[in-house]
Amino acid sequence: MSSCNGNCASCGSTDCGDRKKESLLADMNPKSSIKKVIAVVSGKGGVGKSTVTSMLAVAMARKGKRVGVLDADITGPSAPTAFGVTECQGANEDGLYPALSRGGIQVMSINLLLDDPASPVVWRGPVIAGAVKQFWTDVIWEDVDCLFVDMPPGTGDVPLTVFQSIPVDGVVIITSPQDLVSMIVSKAVKMANMMHIPILGFVENYAYLECPDCGKKIDVFGKSHLEDVAREFNLPILARLPIDPKVAAAYDGGLMETVNVDALNKAIEQIEAV
Numbered sequence: 206m207s208s209c210n211g212n213c214a215s216c217g218s219t220d221c222g223d224r225k226k227e228s229l230l231a232d233m234n235p236k237s238s239i240k241k242v243i244a245v246v247s248g249k250g251g252v253g254k255s256t257v258t259s260m261l262a263v264a265m266a267r268k269g270k271r272v273g274v275l276d277a278d279i280t281g282p283s284a285p286t287a288f289g290v291t292e293c294q295g296a297n298e299d300g301l302y303p304a305l306s307r308g309g310i311q312v313m314s315i316n317l318l319l320d321d322p323a324s325p326v327v328w329r330g331p332v333i334a335g336a337v338k339q340f341w342t343d344v345i346w347e348d349v350d351c352l353f354v355d356m357p358p359g360t361g362d363v364p365l366t367v368f369q370s371i372p373v374d375g376v377v378i379i380t381s382p383q384d385l386v387s388m389i390v391s392k393a394v395k396m397a398n399m400m401h402i403p404i405l406g407f408v409e410n411y412a413y414l415e416c417p418d419c420g421k422k423i424d425v426f427g428k429s430h431l432e433d434v435a436r437e438f439n440l441p442i443l444a445r446l447p448i449d450p451k452v453a454a455a456y457d458g459g460l461m462e463t464v465n466v467d468a469l470n471k472a473i474e475q476i477e478a479v
Contacts, residue, residue: 231338231370236299237346239273243353243476244373244402248389250281250358252381253410256456257446257469258355259287261377262310264466264473270350273303275340276314277367278357279333280326284314289459293317300345308462311349313340330362337363338370351476360396368400375405375479377443377472382412382429390434404440405475407431412445422447443472 233239245258258274266272276284285291290304290312303313315336316322326333346352354371357363367373376397380386390407397404409431413422425448435442446468455464 229369230372231342234300234342234345237344237349239346239349239352241351241476241479242371242373243351243405243479244356244364244367244376245353245379246356246364246376246393246397247358247379248360248391248393249385252358252379253446254358254379255283255287255355256452257377257379257408257410258353259284259456259461260446260452260464260466260469261472261476262353263308263462263464264469265351265353265476266308266310266462267466268473268477271309271311271348273311273346273349273352274313275337275344275352275354276312276316277337277340277354277363279315279328279336279363281357282314282316282326283456284312284355285316285322286459287456287461288312290317291322300343302345302347306462310462311346313344334362334366337366341371360392364396365400368397368402373402375403375476377405377476378407380407380409380431380434382409382424382426382431386430387434390431391438394438394440403479404438405479406441406443406472407435408443408469408472409445411448414448441471441475443475444468 245254247254262272262274274284276282288306288310290306293304294302303311304317305311315326354367356367378390378393380390394404411426414425415422431442452464455461
């Protein structure tokens with residue numbers, strides 16, 4: 206039928222040849238323009254996912270692209286800290302404008318909307334997921350070439366909402382070199398596969414510590430098992446990032462746009478190819 210909108214509940218026909226699965230994708234704000242969406246995920250917390258997300262955003266911006274960061278970690282938001290922003294640009298009847306970093310990266314996070322950034326967000330899962338969805342529907346993202354979504358760890362309400370509501374073009378999985386990485390990474394990979402989202406590869410954070418005196422690489426968290434996992438799922442390792450106090454200091458000081466992100470060049474090439 207020419208008038209079919211894909212919602213079978215709106216039609217009385219039981220044998221329509223045009224019957225198709227109803228899309229759960231949310232409508233982007235009409236004033237927004239986003240060419241590509243990349244979700245940055247991890248199977249567990251504490252692997253530096255938000256740090257890597259901000260580094261990917263900086264690396265992409267240095268390629269001359271217009272970049273946005275959607276902080277989907279509602280209960281543990283940190284993107285504003287990384288980029289040194291404290292408030293949104295404003296709002297009108299069309300929607301809310303995200304904060305703008307010194308280097309022009311657009312940032313949206315729940316912490317930009319709280320009177321006190323230190324106040325906890327004590328919400329149930331569906332409310333949290335709804336807030337993330339509104340960052341897509343109500344925020345005006347201006348001419349963004351690549352929007353990075355900093356996901357909360359795990360495979361719960363928010364990751365499910367993002368994968369179902371936002372047209373994600375690819376996933377980058379952040380890991381660390383620990384014994385349990387095989388099981389945790391497997392969960393993240395399998396969820397992305399279940400949602401039919403392409404996985405671009407792995408970034409291993411905290412991969413080693415380089416001695417400032419002799420340059421020796423020290424495996425602080427033990428020998429990495431990521432190569433075995435990458436081989437199992439036939440996925441590339443895009444980068445191995447060291448423990449770097451300078452990066453931590455830049456993150457805490459809102460100066461992530463000053464850090465060296467050359468180690469992520471392969472990851473950026475993979476993202477640009479999507």
